Amino acid sequence: CALPIYPLLGGNEAMRRLITQAHDDGLRVIGDITLNHCGRTHPWFTAAQDPSAPERDYFRFDPDLQYGYECWFDVPTLPKFDHTSSGLRDRLVRDEASPVRRWLREGLDGWRVDVANMAGRMGSVDVTHEFARDVRAAMAAEGGDTLLMAEHGHDASGDLLGDGWHGTMNYAGFTRQVWCWLRSPDFHETFLGLPVEVPVISGEQFASSVRAFHARIPWRSLLASWNILSSHDTARIRSVVGTAERQVAALALAVGLPEIGRAHV
Numbered sequence: 001c002a003l004p005i006y007p008l009l010g011g012n013e014a015m016r017r018l019i020t021q022a023h024d025d026g027l028r029v030i031g032d033i034t035l036n037h038c039g040r041t042h043p044w045f046t047a048a049q050d051p052s053a054p055e056r057d058y059f060r061f062d063p064d065l066q067y068g069y070e071c072w073f074d075v076p077t078l079p080k081f082d083h084t085s086s087g088l089r090d091r092l093v094r095d096e097a098s099p100v101r102r103w104l105r106e107g108l109d110g111w112r113v114d115v116a117n118m119a120g121r122m123g124s125v126d127v128t129h130e131f132a133r134d135v136r137a138a139m140a141a142e143g144g145d146t147l148l149m150a151e152h153g154h155d156a157s158g159d160l161l162g163d164g165w166h167g168t169m170n171y172a173g174f175t176r177q178v179w180c181w182l183r184s185p186d187f188h189e190t191f192l193g194l195p196v197e198v199p200v201i202s203g204e205q206f207a208s209s210v211r212a213f214h215a216r217i218p219w220r221s222l223l224a225s226w227n228i229l230s231s232h233d234t235a236r237i238r239s240v241v242g243t244a245e246r247q248v249a250a251l252a253l254a255v256g257l258p259e260i261g262r263a264h265v
Contacts, residue, residue, distance in 0.1 A: 132164025184242025
């Protein structure tokens with residue numbers, strides 16, 4: 001699975017130069033990885049079309065499913081991994097040649113895990129905590145000071161036990177509250193994916209909600225989480241709050257609350 005960087009993007013050597021220059025400038029480089037699913041043309045899924053292939057166990061095939069296999073959000077081009085497969089976990093995470101470990105040796109300083117809330121969950125199966133510990137242990141085997149960040153668009157408190165994902169992109173415990181308190185009256189887009197407008201809350205309600213969420217997760221998980229104001233998946237914070245003054249207030253909250261974005265494996 002350790003596929004090369006596309007030549008269109010400069011190839012592997014361009015990636016190495018980027019990491020080297022960033023490190024020389026005192027910056028860290030975190031990769032973005034999807035451990036929940038792959039593409040339909042991925043070599044593992046192609047091989048899995050043979051019922052006798054070991055890759056067959058990496059996915060869930062079922063003739064009663066719409067496309068004959070489990071896929072992410074019913075998107076047929078994105079077959080979902082079956083994380084109960086030990087063979088999958090070896091090749092995806094645990095083996096030295098796995099993408100999780102290989103790119104750390106290439107110089108990356110950690111991973112932001114795409115749709116981490118779904119990795120290890122499929123129907124009645126839930127091995128998310130066990131899988132997160134596997135990823136963290138694999139990263140620790142490579143040594144170094146690395147970060148394991150889970151993308152989680154909803155309440156991540158149940159997934160942050162302190163021994164798996166270091167932290168989360170803190171939409172539930174920070175972003176939503178900032179939007180609700182500082183939103184512009186002229187902002188009428190949907191609320192972070194929900195089919196409603198952004199609610200309006202008071203400063204007291206903001207503080208109460210943030211405290212309540214942060215009380216539900218280990219302190220070290222809170223310190224490793226990202227208190228983000230907006231992202232590539234949302235409207236930008238300036239669009240939400242409307243004015244430079246409110247934008248500065250939002251920034252003050254982001255840098256003033258306990259959040260260091262660093263952790264040790």
